[in-house]
Amino acid sequence: MELLKALLLPCLWSFIACVGFGLVFNIHGFGVLICGFGGALGWLAYLLGQRLVGGDVIPAFFAAVIIAIYSEMMARVRRCPVTGYLQVALLPLVPGAGIYNAMRYCVDGQTDLFLSTLLHTFGVAAALAIGAMLSSTVLRILLPRLMAGKAAGTER
Amino acid sequence: MEPNYDDLLNMGTELGYQLMYSGAEIYRVEESVNRLLTAYGLQPQVFAIPNCLIVSLNTPSGHPITSMRRIPSHGTDIELLEACNDLCRRLCREVPPLEQAKERVRRLGEGHRAHPTWVLLMGYVVAAAFFAAFFGGNLRDMLSAGLCGLGVGLWILYLSKPLRVVGFFQTLIAAAIASLLALLLTDLRLGVNLNYITIGTLMVLVPGMALTNAMREIVNGDIISGINRTAEAILTAAAISLGVILSLAMGT
Numbered sequence: 001m002e003l004l005k006a007l008l009l010p011c012l013w014s015f016i017a018c019v020g021f022g023l024v025f026n027i028h029g030f031g032v033l034i035c036g037f038g039g040a041l042g043w044l045a046y047l048l049g050q051r052l053v054g055g056d057v058i059p060a061f062f063a064a065v066i067i068a069i070y071s072e073m074m075a076r077v078r079r080c081p082v083t084g085y086l087q088v089a090l091l092p093l094v095p096g097a098g099i100y101n102a103m104r105y106c107v108d109g110q111t112d113l114f115l116s117t118l119l120h121t122f123g124v125a126a127a128l129a130i131g132a133m134l135s136s137t138v139l140r141i142l143l144p145r146l147m148a149g150k151a152a153g154t155e156r
Numbered sequence: 157m158e159p160n161y162d163d164l165l166n167m168g169t170e171l172g173y174q175l176m177y178s179g180a181e182i183y184r185v186e187e188s189v190n191r192l193l194t195a196y197g198l199q200p201q202v203f204a205i206p207n208c209l210i211v212s213l214n215t216p217s218g219h220p221i222t223s224m225r226r227i228p229s230h231g232t233d234i235e236l237l238e239a240c241n242d243l244c245r246r247l248c249r250e251v252p253p254l255e256q257a258k259e260r261v262r263r264l265g266e267g268h269r270a271h272p273t274w275v276l277l278m279g280y281v282v283a284a285a286f287f288a289a290f291f292g293g294n295l296r297d298m299l300s301a302g303l304c305g306l307g308v309g310l311w312i313l314y315l316s317k318p319l320r321v322v323g324f325f326q327t328l329i330a331a332a333i334a335s336l337l338a339l340l341l342t343d344l345r346l347g348v349n350l351n352y353i354t355i356g357t358l359m360v361l362v363p364g365m366a367l368t369n370a371m372r373e374i375v376n377g378d379i380i381s382g383i384n385r386t387a388e389a390i391l392t393a394a395a396i397s398l399g400v401i402l403s404l405a406m407g408t
Contacts, residue, residue, distance in 0.1 A: 013290040017359075020282030023275055024360070026235045081241045083180065084234035087365055092290065094364030097355055099389065103397035121367070129371030 007047055014092040015040040022088050031084065034074050038089025042067040046093060057127045063093055064131030072139045086132060095124040159196070159254055161215045167258050168193045168200065169211045169223045174264050175240045176209055179232035181369070182378045185209065188244045195248040206384050229323060235269055273313050280309030280360055288356025293349055297356070300347030304337040304357040324395045330361055331399030339407040354400070361396055363389035 018039030022032040045066040049059030067089045075082035098121035105114035172189040180188075186202045189211055193200040200213040207229075212222040243264060247257050271279075284305025285298045293301065308330050316326045334357040341347040366389040374382030 010290055013286045017283050017286035017290055020279045020284075020286065021360075023271060023279030024283065025231075026233045026269075026271055028235055028269055028271075031234070080238045081180075081184070083184070083237060084232075087232070087369070090368060091359075091365060092287075094362075094368050096359055096362030096364030097291075099364065099367060099393040100355070100358060100362050100396055103390070103393040104400070106394070107397050107401055122371075125364075125367045125371045126375075128368045129375050133372060133375050 007044065010047065011040040011044050014043040018088050018091055021091055022084075025084060025088060027084055027088070031078070031080075034078070035085055035088035038067055038070050038074070038085055039092050041070055042089050043092050057123050060093055060124050061127040061131040064090065064128045065135045067093075068132040068135040069139060072136055072143070076143065082136070086136075090128060090132065093124075093128060095121045098124060161198075161213070161221060163254055163258060164193065164196055164198065165200075165211060165213060165221055165223050167254070167261050169209065169225055170261050171240060171244060171264075172202070172204065172209045172211065173225045173227065174236065174261075175244075176204065176206075176227045177230045178234070178236035178240060179230060180237050180240070181376075182206070182373055182381045183376055184241075188241070191248050192244055195251050196254075205378075205381050206388075233270075236264075239264060239268060276313055277306065277309040280312070281305045283360055284308070284357045286356075287359040288352050291352045291355055293352035293356060297347050297349050297352050300338065300341040301353045301356040303341060303346075304334045304353060305360060307333045307337045308357060308360060324391065327361055327392050327395040328399040328402075331358060331396040332403040333399075334358055334361070335400040336403035336407060339403065358396060358400075361392070363392040366392065 015036040019032050019036040022035040027035060042063045046059045046063035049062040050056065053059065068086060071082050071085040071089060074085050098117060102114055102117040102121055105111075105117060168189045171192060172185050175185045175188055182204050185204045189202045189209075190200055193211070193213060198213045200211055202212075203210045207227045209225045209227060210222065211224075212220065214220050243260060247260070251257075252260075281302045282305075285302035288301030289298045311330050311333050312326065316322065316329070321329065335354055338347065338350055338353040338357065341353065342350045347353045366385055370382045370385035370389060372382075373379075373385060376382075
């Protein structure tokens with residue numbers, strides 16, 4: 001029960017928050033729910049990753065891989081570009097708080113904390129980017145072969 | 157019949173412009189314009205960075221023509237992005253006569269669905285409220301964050317455009333509003349955890365996604381765009397923290 005509360009509740013919140021963001025990005029209809037579900041899935045992967053290995057760079061990488069796979073699938077199913085789903089689903093993970101804190105240290109004059117937070121933030125952002133691009137690239141090579149001729153081309 | 161190369165170039169540039177404006181990635185813009193013009197039998201050169209798009213091509217007689225469009229600051233509009241992408245794919249497949257294709261590119265913006273402004277406002281409220289819960293706030297924090305999100309949404313959607321405040325100062329004032337409202341609401345004993353409320357509301361503004369996109373551009377090989385976007389993200393973060401510190405100074 002405790003585990004359920006620690007894992008599922010944050011995922012529910014991230015689902016609803018992503019739905020809100022989907023509206024801001026002008027996503028319509030069913031697409032909004034797909035984004036929300038992607039956000040929840042990604043956060044679940046992140047939390048599980050954190051339990052397994054700790055830290056936050058590796059879990060972020062792990063979650064980005066999962067989200068990219070999910071978004072590529074959804075983009076294939078709905079036949080539209082993957083960008084929107086990927087970006088909104090990544091939102092709970094993006095190191096917004098990190099970069100904000102870094103700049104606050106900077107304004108405060110705490111240069112050591114500023115530099116370490118900023119570098120850490122870049123690390124998380126890079127982990128997310130590489131994770132998402134890695135699995136997208138692999139899927140883009142694999143999926144057309146699996147689905148034999150269907151999909152491919154400009155679709156992504 | 158010899159096609160009109162000027163028109164072709166303009167059509168390609170317009171499609172690229174719309175794609176850029178909807179917040180598409182650089183590689184998507186470059187590749188789409190390239191595919192479209194290649195489908196019409198040309199060998200275009202396309203170069204894009206976040207606020208500039210250059211398309212150049214040689215006519216078969218060897219005459220080079222180039223078009224450059226500056227891209228104003230823009231948000232993300234997935235609906236427009238999907239429409240552009242879809243149109244580009246159709247045009248590449250069908251290769252309709254130039255007049256017809258031009259007409260379809262021109263009509264891109266018209267039949268475009270956009271959420272009414274109050275739905276966008278709701279988006280801000282919902283996102284702020286649930287990000288506050290997401291970071292560990294309780295029900296009262298959620299409520300206050302929702303109100304802060306409402307304030308930020310009102311500023312960004314209704315007030316900043318008529319006042320012509322954009323970019324750095326738009327973000328700065330939005331962050332100041334968020335932080336000031338959060339202070340006020342905790343003072344009124346509605347909110348409990350000032351930190352969760354502030355950071356939940358600021359999630360709507362923070363450039364986490366811009367930074368992640370910048371990293372994607374860099375990994376992709378579009379280094380100039382990546383560095384450009386990284387600088388933009390850091391600048392936005394600076395604006396946010398300045399805004400927050402401004403209102404903290406006012407609040408105490």
